[in-house]
Amino acid sequence: MQDDGSSVxxxxxxxxxxxxxxxxxxxxxxxxxxxLRIVRDPGAAEDVxxxxxxxxxxxxxxxxxxxxxxPWARRIATxxxxxxxxxxxxxDNIAPEMWNSVAAPTAxxxxxxxxxxxxTAQAFARLPAKLRVTATLAVVEERPxxxxxxxxxxTVAAVKLRVFRALRLLRKDLSEMGIKP
Amino acid sequence: xxxxxxxxxxxxxQHSVRMAQLLRESLPPIGDSNDPERDLWPAMLRRMDxxxxxxxxSIPWFDWALAGGLVAFAAIxxxxxxxxxxxx
Numbered sequence: 001m002q003d004d005g006s007s008v009x010x011x012x013x014x015x016x017x018x019x020x021x022x023x024x025x026x027x028x029x030x031x032x033x034x035x036l037r038i039v040r041d042p043g044a045a046e047d048v049x050x051x052x053x054x055x056x057x058x059x060x061x062x063x064x065x066x067x068x069x070x071p072w073a074r075r076i077a078t079x080x081x082x083x084x085x086x087x088x089x090x091x092d093n094i095a096p097e098m099w100n101s102v103a104a105p106t107a108x109x110x111x112x113x114x115x116x117x118x119x120t121a122q123a124f125a126r127l128p129a130k131l132r133v134t135a136t137l138a139v140v141e142e143r144p145x146x147x148x149x150x151x152x153x154x155t156v157a158a159v160k161l162r163v164f165r166a167l168r169l170l171r172k173d174l175s176e177m178g179i180k181p
Numbered sequence: 182x183x184x185x186x187x188x189x190x191x192x193x194x195q196h197s198v199r200m201a202q203l204l205r206e207s208l209p210p211i212g213d214s215n216d217p218e219r220d221l222w223p224a225m226l227r228r229m230d231x232x233x234x235x236x237x238x239s240i241p242w243f244d245w246a247l248a249g250g251l252v253a254f255a256a257i258x259x260x261x262x263x264x265x266x267x268x269x
Contacts, residue, residue, distance in 0.1 A: 021222065024221075024222060024225060028217065028220075029216050029217065032216065032217045033211075033213065033215050033216070036211055036215050037210075040208070042215075042217075042218065045217070046217055046218075046219075046221060049217070049221055050221055050228055053221075054229070054232070057229065116203070116207075120203055120204060120208075121207045121208060124204065124207070124208065135204065136208070139201045139204055139205065140204060140205055140208050140210050141211065142210065164194070164197060167197045167200040167201060168197070170200055170204065171196060171200045
């Protein structure tokens with residue numbers, strides 16, 4: 001089985017289209033799930049997933065089979081999602097009803113006023129994309145910092161710093177709107 | 182539990198912990214159980230075909246420049262046309 005797997009990876013590296021299709025079918029769900037966590041829109045997540053696989057297809061010669069496909073795919077997908085976020089206007093990212101359609105409900109929902117939640121979401125959408133992605137993965141999705149660092153191609157310390165900066169900017173923005181978290 | 186998880190991330194700063202909780206309540210996590218609504222392979226194939234056609238259709242600028250130069254040369258010296266055609 002492992003031989004089959006490494007054979008597919010080697011063939012993909014050499015530009016074999018069938019190997020690419022095999023890897024696409026094996027990993028499209030996990031890549032889509034990861035992208036959806038970042039872009040929070042199912043339609044956009046499908047487009048970004050295709051874009052990410054297209055980038056993988058173009059970069060097949062730089063792929064190192066020894067390092068495995070999943071981390072490489074996740075890193076490319078994260079950057080494709082980051083590019084998508086950078087192209088969006090902040091107002092495009094602040095439709096809470098869209099988030100709620102794909103997001104799992106949380107226990108604290110009732111405790112926080114809907115208006116405060118909306119304003120928090122709006123303020124979050126105004127943050128720089130790289131801070132938003134890091135905070136989304138590390139704080140909202142509670143992914144391990146090491147995993148987030150690998151996906152973004154940065155160190156764990158840089159993840160902590162970005163999260164700290166994101167929360168500080170968010171608190172400042174909310175304070176200016178009269179909300180004291 | 183959530184607060185404990187945030188401790189490492191936000192350097193135990195109480196403001197940041199509260200801010201993180203508010204953020205989680207404002208943007209509920211997506212979670213793991215999300216699959217695309219359709220198979221994305223057909224979209225991938227379309228994307229690959231588009232790029233292939235685009236690449237075939239896009240003629241490099243120096244080819245246009247060479248063709249333009251030949252036309253200009255032929256217009257200035259029409260007697261050279263048979264010579265150019267001979268060498269094509």
